[in-house]
Amino acid sequence: xxxxxxxxxxxxxxxxxxxxxxxxxxxxxxxxxxxxxxxxxxxxxxxxxxxxxxxxxxxxxxxxxxxxxxxxxxxxxxxxxxxxxxxxxxxxxxxxxxxxxxxxxxxxxxxxxxxxxxxxxxxxxxxxxxxxxxxxxxxxxxxxxxxxxxxxxxxxxxxxxxxxxxxxxxxxxxxxxxxxxxxxxxxxxxxxxxxxxxxxxxxxxxxxxxxxxxxxxxxxxxxxxxxxxxxxxxxxxxxxxxxxxxxxxxxxxxxxxxxxxxxxxxxxxxxxxxxxxxxxxxxxxxxxxxxxxxxxxxxxxxxxxxxxxxxxxxxxxxxxxxxxxxxxxxxxxxxxxxxxxxxxxxxxxxxxxxxxxxxxxxxxxxxxxxxxxxxxxxxxxxxxxxxxxxxxxxxxxxxxxxxxxxxxxxxxxxxxxxxxxxxxxxxxxxxxxxxxxxxxxxxxxxxxxxxxxxxxxxxxxxxxxxxxxxxxxxxxxxxxxxxxxxxxxxxxxxxxxxxxxxxxxxxxxxxxxxxxxxxxxxxxxxxxxxxxxxxxxxxxxxxxxxxxxxxxxxxxxxxxxxxxxxxxxxxxxxxxxxxxxxxxxxxxxxxxxxxxxxxxxxxxxxxxxxxxxxxxxxxxxxxxxxxxxxxxxxxxxxxxxxxxxxxxxxxxxxxxxxxxxxxxxxxxxxxxxxxxxxxxxx
Amino acid sequence: xxxxxxxxxxxxxxxxxxxxxxxxxxxxxxxxxxxxxxxxxxxxxxxxxxxxxxxxxxxxxxxxxxxxxxxxxxxxxxxxxxxxxxxxxxxxxxxxxxxxxxxxxxxxxxxxxxxxxxxxxxxxxxxxxxxxxxxxxxxxxxxxxxxxxxxxxxxxxxxxxxxxxxxxxxxxxxxxxxxxxxxxxxxxxxxxxxxxxxxxxxxxxxxxxxxxxxxxxxxxxxxxxxxxxxxxxxxxxxxxxxxxxxxxxxxxxxxxxxxxxxxxxxxxxxxxxxxxxxxxxxxxxxxxxxxxxxxxxxxxxxxxxxxx
Numbered sequence: 001x002x003x004x005x006x007x008x009x010x011x012x013x014x015x016x017x018x019x020x021x022x023x024x025x026x027x028x029x030x031x032x033x034x035x036x037x038x039x040x041x042x043x044x045x046x047x048x049x050x051x052x053x054x055x056x057x058x059x060x061x062x063x064x065x066x067x068x069x070x071x072x073x074x075x076x077x078x079x080x081x082x083x084x085x086x087x088x089x090x091x092x093x094x095x096x097x098x099x100x101x102x103x104x105x106x107x108x109x110x111x112x113x114x115x116x117x118x119x120x121x122x123x124x125x126x127x128x129x130x131x132x133x134x135x136x137x138x139x140x141x142x143x144x145x146x147x148x149x150x151x152x153x154x155x156x157x158x159x160x161x162x163x164x165x166x167x168x169x170x171x172x173x174x175x176x177x178x179x180x181x182x183x184x185x186x187x188x189x190x191x192x193x194x195x196x197x198x199x200x201x202x203x204x205x206x207x208x209x210x211x212x213x214x215x216x217x218x219x220x221x222x223x224x225x226x227x228x229x230x231x232x233x234x235x236x237x238x239x240x241x242x243x244x245x246x247x248x249x250x251x252x253x254x255x256x257x258x259x260x261x262x263x264x265x266x267x268x269x270x271x272x273x274x275x276x277x278x279x280x281x282x283x284x285x286x287x288x289x290x291x292x293x294x295x296x297x298x299x300x301x302x303x304x305x306x307x308x309x310x311x312x313x314x315x316x317x318x319x320x321x322x323x324x325x326x327x328x329x330x331x332x333x334x335x336x337x338x339x340x341x342x343x344x345x346x347x348x349x350x351x352x353x354x355x356x357x358x359x360x361x362x363x364x365x366x367x368x369x370x371x372x373x374x375x376x377x378x379x380x381x382x383x384x385x386x387x388x389x390x391x392x393x394x395x396x397x398x399x400x401x402x403x404x405x406x407x408x409x410x411x412x413x414x415x416x417x418x419x420x421x422x423x424x425x426x427x428x429x430x431x432x433x434x435x436x437x438x439x440x441x442x443x444x445x446x447x448x449x450x451x452x453x454x455x456x457x458x459x460x461x462x463x464x465x466x467x468x469x470x471x472x473x474x475x476x477x478x479x480x481x482x483x484x485x486x487x488x489x490x491x492x493x494x495x496x497x498x499x500x501x502x503x504x505x506x507x508x509x510x511x512x513x514x515x516x517x518x519x520x521x522x523x524x525x526x527x528x529x530x531x532x533x534x535x536x537x538x539x540x541x542x543x544x545x546x547x548x549x550x551x552x553x554x555x556x557x558x559x560x561x562x563x564x565x566x567x568x569x570x571x572x573x574x575x576x577x578x579x580x581x582x583x584x585x586x587x588x589x590x591x592x593x594x595x596x597x598x599x600x601x602x603x604x605x606x607x608x609x610x611x612x613x614x615x616x617x618x619x620x621x622x623x624x625x626x627x628x629x630x631x632x633x634x635x636x637x638x639x640x641x642x643x644x645x646x647x648x649x650x651x652x653x654x655x656x657x658x659x660x661x662x663x664x665x666x667x668x669x670x671x672x673x674x675x676x677x678x679x680x681x682x
Numbered sequence: 683x684x685x686x687x688x689x690x691x692x693x694x695x696x697x698x699x700x701x702x703x704x705x706x707x708x709x710x711x712x713x714x715x716x717x718x719x720x721x722x723x724x725x726x727x728x729x730x731x732x733x734x735x736x737x738x739x740x741x742x743x744x745x746x747x748x749x750x751x752x753x754x755x756x757x758x759x760x761x762x763x764x765x766x767x768x769x770x771x772x773x774x775x776x777x778x779x780x781x782x783x784x785x786x787x788x789x790x791x792x793x794x795x796x797x798x799x800x801x802x803x804x805x806x807x808x809x810x811x812x813x814x815x816x817x818x819x820x821x822x823x824x825x826x827x828x829x830x831x832x833x834x835x836x837x838x839x840x841x842x843x844x845x846x847x848x849x850x851x852x853x854x855x856x857x858x859x860x861x862x863x864x865x866x867x868x869x870x871x872x873x874x875x876x877x878x879x880x881x882x883x884x885x886x887x888x889x890x891x892x893x894x895x896x897x898x899x900x901x902x903x904x905x906x907x908x909x910x911x912x913x914x915x916x917x918x919x920x921x922x923x924x925x926x927x928x929x930x931x932x933x934x935x936x937x938x939x940x941x942x943x944x945x946x947x948x949x950x951x952x953x954x955x956x957x958x959x960x961x962x963x964x965x966x967x968x969x970x971x972x973x974x975x976x977x978x979x980x981x982x983x984x985x986x987x988x989x990x
Contacts, residue, residue, distance in 0.1 A: 383801075385743045396745075405788045406781060415780050418824075419837075425986070426832050437986060440828070441821050441979065448820030451787055452813035455794045459809065464801030465741050530775065537837035543775040547762075548785070551755035559751065559900050563732045567899060574739040574800045574896060587798065587806025595814045599972045 006056045008066040011082060011136070014053055014090075015129055017046030022125035029118020036108045039121020043101035043128065050094025050132070057087040058505060063512075065138065065202075073141070075199050081138035084512035085273070089135035089265050092353055095491075096257045096360045097128050103364050103484030104250040106477070110371060111248070120160055124251065127153035127259075134262045140189040140199035147185070147262075151178045151230075154259060157251045158243045170242035177239035181229030188222040188270075191215055205274045216275060220282050223270050224289070231263030232316045233323065234293045235636040240316060241300070245308030245376060249367020250484075252308060253360035256315045261352050264322055271330055272345070276515045283331030284435050286323050291442035294320025298449040299600055302456070302593040303632045305378045307366045310457055311359065314402060317446060318355040321417060322348050324439050328420045331432060338519035340423050343533060345516070346506040346523060347416035353502070354409040354495060358401035361488035365395040368481050369461060372474035378460045378589045380470060385462040387474040392462040394485040399454035401492040404447050407545035409492050412499035412531065416523075418443060419533045452596060460589035467583045499541045500529035590630060597632065605633040684771075684933065691771055695761030695918075699910035700724035702917070702953055709957035724910065728903050736899030739800040749796035750897070750904035756789040757911035764915065765922045767941035768930040769843040779827040779837045782919075783820070786871070789908065790816050797893030808892025811968065815877060815889065818975040819870040822863050825982035829860035830923045832989055839919070843926040860985035861924040866978035868916040868952075873909065875959055876966040876974070914949065921948035 004010065021042025025035040057064070067079035082090075104124070108117060130150030137143035155178070159171035189199065195211040196204045211219075229236040240260070244252045267286075271278060297317030304310040325348030332341035368391045369384060370376055385392040401408035421443065424436035466472050476482070495502055504525040510516050524532040530540035574581060597606050611627040614620050658669070704721035711718025738746070763776040763785075794813050797805035827837075833849070833856070834842035870877045873890035882888055883895075894905045922929060928944025930937040966974065 383741070385745065389744075400788075400791070403787070403791065404784055405791060406784055411784055415778075418780055422828065422832075422837070425828075437983065441825065441983070444821040444824040445817070447784075447787075448817035451791060451820075452817040455791060455798070455809060455813050459795055459798035459806075463743065463745065463795065463799045464806070536835065537778055538774050539778045539781055540775040544781060544785075547776055548755065548759055551758045552752055555755045555758065555904070556751045559732075559904065563900065567733075568735040569899075570735060570737045571740050572737045574741055574802045575804075576802065581801075583801070585803045586801045587803065587810060592806065592810045592813075595810060595968065596817065598969065599814065599818070 002056050002060065005053055006060050006064065008064060008068075008080070010053055011064065011080060012068070014046060014050050015132060017042050017049060018125040018129045018132070021046065022122045022129070025118045025121025025125070027118075029116055029122075032112045032117045035118040035121050036105065036112075039118075039125060040101050040105040040108070043125055044098060044105075046125075046128070047094045047098035047101060050090055051098065054087045054091035054094060057082060058084060058091070058509070075193075076141040077139050077200065078142050079138045079200065080136045081201060082136055084509040085265070085268065086136045088349060088353075088506075088509050089261070090132060092261065092356050093128065093131050093135070093258050096254060096356050099484045099488050100250040100253045100257075100360060100364070102487075103253075103367075103481050104248075106480030106484075107248065107250055107367060107371065115160065115162075119156070120248070123153045123156045123160075127157060127251075127254070130154075131259060131262055135265050138201045140192070140201070140204075144182070144186065144189070147182065150259065150262065151175075151182070154247075154251075154255060157255075158247045160248060160251075161246065164246075166242075167246035170239075170246040174239040174243035177229055177236070181226045181236070184222045184226030184229070185266075188219045188226060191219050191222070201269075201274060208275055211275070213279070217279070219275070220271070220278075223267065224285070227263040227266045227270075228289070229263075231260050231267075231319050231323075232293075233289050233319060234296045234316065235640050237293070237297075237316050238636070238641065241304075241309045241312040244312040244315070244363075245306060249308075249363055249370065252311075252367070253363035256312060256363055257356040257360035260315060260319060261322075261356065264319070264326065264348075264352060267326060268345075268348075271326075272333070272513055272515070276333070276513075278330060278334050280331055280334040280432070283327045283329070283334060284432060286327030286330060287435050287439045288327075290320045290323030290327050291439045292320070293317070293323065294446040295442050295449075296603070298446050298453060299596075299604060300632075300634075302449065302453050302596055303604060303606075305460075305589045306376045307369065307378050307381075307457065307461065308363070308376050310378075310453070311362050311366060314362075314450070314453070315355075315359060317450065318351065318359065318402070321414065321443065321446065322351045322355065324443060325349075325351060325413075325417045325420060327439070328417075328424050328436070331424065331428075332420075333515050335428070335432075337427075338516050339522040340420065340427070342507060342510045342516050342519045343416065343423070343522045344420035345510045345513075346503055347413060347420050349506045349509060350416055350499070350503060351410075351413035354401070354413045354492075357488055357495060358398045358408075358410060358492050361394060361485060361492060362398040362402065364481070364485045364488065365391050365398060368477040368485065369395075369474075371477065371481075373468075373470040375468075375470060378457070380468040381461040382467040382471060382583060382586060383463065383465045384471055384474060387471065388462075388476045390482050391477060391485065392458075394482075394489045395462065396458060397489040397492055399458050401496070403451040403454050405451075407493070407496045407541060407548060409495035409499065412496055412503075412539075412541060414443070414447065415539060416503070416531070416533075419537060423533070423536070449596070453593070456589050456592040459587075460592065464586040465583045467586065467588075493545075497541050497545050498529060500525040500531050503531055594630070603635060605635060605638075607631050607633055687768065687771060687933065687938070691766055691768070692758070692762040694766050695911050695914050696758065696907065698949075699914040700728060700907065702914050702949065703910045705950070706953050706957045706960075709954060710961055713957065713961040724906075728907055731898075731903035731906070732900055734899045736901065738898075739802075739896055741801045742799050742896070745792070746796050746799040746896070747901070749792040749799075750901040750908070752792045753789045754904045754908040754911070756785055757908045757915065760785055760915055761911055763839070764918055765840050765843040765926070765929060766918055767945040768933075768938060769840050769847070769922075769926065770931050770933065772838070772840040772844075774838060774840075777838045777840050779831055779839055779842075780824070782839065783823055783827070786912070786915075787816070787820075789912070793890075793893055793905075796897075797895075800896040802896060804888075804892040804895050808889050808895070811889045812893060815870050815971060815975070818972055819867045819978070822975055822978035822982055823867045823871070825979060825986065826860045826864035826867060827919075827923065829856055829982055829985045829989060832986065833857070839923060843922050843929055844931065846923065847926045847929060847931070856985040856988040857924055859981045859988070861920065863978040863981035863985065864920055864924065866974055866981075868920055869956070869959070870971070870975060872913040872916050874913075874956055875963055877971055879965050917949045917952040918945070920952060921945075
């Protein structure tokens with residue numbers, strides 16, 4: 001039974017579920033209901049199959065490697081490598097896809113008769129197929145095809161809500177950025193091909209000794225830029241805050257939760273698996289990149305008042321945290337400390353899983369709010385907890401998980417990340433020690449700022465009084481939506497409470513790498529499912545959960561029954577110093593974050609613009625209206641993208657001179673080009 | 683015997699914390715040439731508040747109602763997870779320093795949400811200021827604890843106390859620097875001068891008081907008590923992790939007696955210092971607070987760098 005599932009046929013079946021879902025919804029596009037049902041149901045069944053498949057794969061002792069069909073192109077082979085790492089990513093993709101699809105089944109209804117539901121189902125399923133193929137492909141060219149399927153399918157999902165001009169623009173930016181990234185990836189593969197003579201990952205790995213160190217270093221930089229663009233590291237992240245909010249919410253959940261992780265997957269695959277051994281500066285560079293991404297991600301998140309953009313910036317922050325784990329893993333492995341490398345890699349993988357869970361939960365809850373209020377602007381929310389109590393509860397759990405509050409899952413992966421940084425800080429010499437220290441500091445501040453940001457997000461959205469009419473008409477979402485969110489919320493708690501067990505599985509995945517295969521595990525999992533790193537530290541997730549619960553229940557019961565029962569509760573107005581209470585007195589999300597923004601004004605460059613309109617322009621005594629515009633100038637736009645685009649524009653201007661308009665000249669160019677190529681080929 | 687000791691460990695923080703607040707107020711009164719209320723006044727206040735009726739805003743949601751319970755429960759949890767008078771009551775399960783930092787953050791999180799829940803302008807700004815301060819204090823907090831953790835070669839607070847005791851010296855520069863860093867965090871997190879004025883209800887100056895402005899009756903009692911607990915927890919962490927002298931290392935009655943006395947004396951000193959600071963220093967302007975907090979972070983960084 002197990003052998004039949006964990007086999008090439010089992011994996012082909014997994015892909016075919018989504019293919020059938022894609023084709024079916026394309027065929028039934030005339031009928032909205034049928035197309036939605038078909039597309040979502042096949043995605044749900046496929047995801048369940050994927051979860052089953054990956055769990056069995058992770059439990060089995062052998063990897064699956066197979067090639068299908070005979071390719072007409074000599075260098076392209078459709079080969080899959082399903083090792084433990086790929087199995088883990090298949091698990092993450094299927095898990096999130098399952099709940100996003102259940103949610104989507106209900107969520108898509110409001111697009112009926114507005115857009116083509118068949119197209120949505122088609123690209124949605126194709127998107128998942130693309131991601132599954134990306135994490136399992138074992139040939140460079142086949143990988144690029146899968147990568148393109150994933151990117152292009154997600155582009156069409158981003159521009160799906162095409163009536164909004166901004167979404168089309170966001171999609172365009174996404175398409176450009178993702179292809180710039182792909183260029184770097186292609187260059188990296190070509191360099192690898194040049195040295196090793198193959199695009200097959202297994203042959204590249206076998207003959208990696210042929211790659212000279214200087215070429216390896218170039219490949220590292222190219223791969224960091226290429227995959228970093230997809231993962232959303234600063235400064236290549238500009239597409240992320242505009243593209244993720246534009247997509248339908250269940251797609252945003254998948255993009256933010258899973259798609260950006262494919263960049264992380266390839267970094268692990270190339271740096272940890274294929275190019276070993278590696279120089280130490282790679283890991284340290286990734287640590288610096290991770291620190292910058294996490295800090296800037298959370299700071300920009302604080303400046304946002306668009307709820308989905310805020311969440312998208314938090315994805316950048318969390319990718320940074322994952323990179324902190326990955327960077328320390330690479331540093332330790334190049335310094336020949338496999339035990340610590342294993343610990344750090346587990347931290348990175350665990351945070352990948354956790355971020356996928358709570359980020360998709362948050363995006364789904366945000367989608368549920370947007371569905372009810374028809375706006376993404378947090379300033380127009382307020383008091384939604386009374387209209388959408390369950391959505392509010394799920395968002396609260398997501399907020400606690402992402403802010404790393406115990407006993408939810410975010411805490412335990414950040415704990416592991418902290419531990420691996422502490423180990424580097426204690427055990428390494430200058431300058432690695434300094435970089436590890438800076439990273440630990442960045443992680444500490446990131447945690448604090450993320451907490452502030454989610455107080456702002458939850459408070460401005462769900463608490464106090466409604467700030468617009470839309471809120472008063474909001475209704476709780478339908479059952480399917482709540483089911484998708486609720487299941488992810490429960491998972492966030494379970495992955496936290498059973499973090500010990502999850503980590504022990506992740507240790508086995510880490511052992512799958514040759515460099516770490518013999519490493520004794522520094523990470524210990526004890527009887528009560530606690531997590532320990534050697535003798536240095538220990539934490540027991542179930543006990544924290546139980547003790548916190550006992551303390552809360554005790555306090556609750558004691559105040560309710562022990563002290564003075566005959567107490568009266570009078571419902572009154574909020575104290576307002578005697579003026580009329582109105583929603584404008586509440587703090588807004590802009591106001592909440594303003595003090596932090598002003599403190600970090602060196603980075604965030606806040607600007608304030610005041611406009612006054614007068615009744616009489618000449619006398620200027622009686623103002624008619626006053627406008628204050630608070631905004632933040634993006635430093636990477638000013639110092640990186642603007643000069644870059646100016647430079648490109650300058651080059652184009654120069655290049656224009658050869659385009660004289662005279663046909664004879666053009667024929668001359670062609671002639672020169674032909675001659676030159678003839679010489680080169682010789 | 684050990685069950686009794688554990689019970690004492692659990693209830694010691696909530697039992698003593700109002701006394702600490704009373705002592706600070708008394709000392710401040712003396713320094714201002716006032717007679718001041720009895721040191722037991724906070725206990726009477728709590729008793730009175732627990733028996734009062736409540737007024738709850740009609741805009742409040744369940745977050746407002748549940749927050750005091752969670753905030754108080756968190757301080758109970760943390761109070762039981764740190765070394766008070768005995769380091770041998772080793773708690774390997776929940777005594778990790780990061781668990782303590784982030785569990786305390788649960789309290790901050792719910793307090794800030796509760797402040798925003800009623801939709802009053804005071805509460806919202808209190809929450810905003812509180813989150814700003816606590817976000818910036820986080821780095822100093824973790825790094826100060828990390829200094830002693832690296833010296834004790836463990837992140838478990840009980841083990842830190844235990845090993846710190848065996849290698850204790852008065853002139854250890856990193857420890858002193860880290861303690862100074864920690865002390866700044868203590869003042870910030872417990873809403874004392876120069877970060878916040880615990881005795882004022884002026885909208886310009888208040889942070890913690892602004893968030894709990896809408897509370898009354900039992901819930902206010904729980905919040906006041908929780909903030910007293912928090913002060914004692916920070917005072918304990920500051921003394922027992924950095925200067926663990928006298929802490930009981932075995933269940934020997936004599937050792938325990940010394941441990942309890944040492945604990946009381948050390949914590950008393952911290953309260954005296956806080957009272958002195960509050961009497962001879964003005965509250966800082968809000969935008970000067972980050973400087974102080976960054977100084978605390980840098981002090982801890984230097985301490986770690988100096989650590990051998």
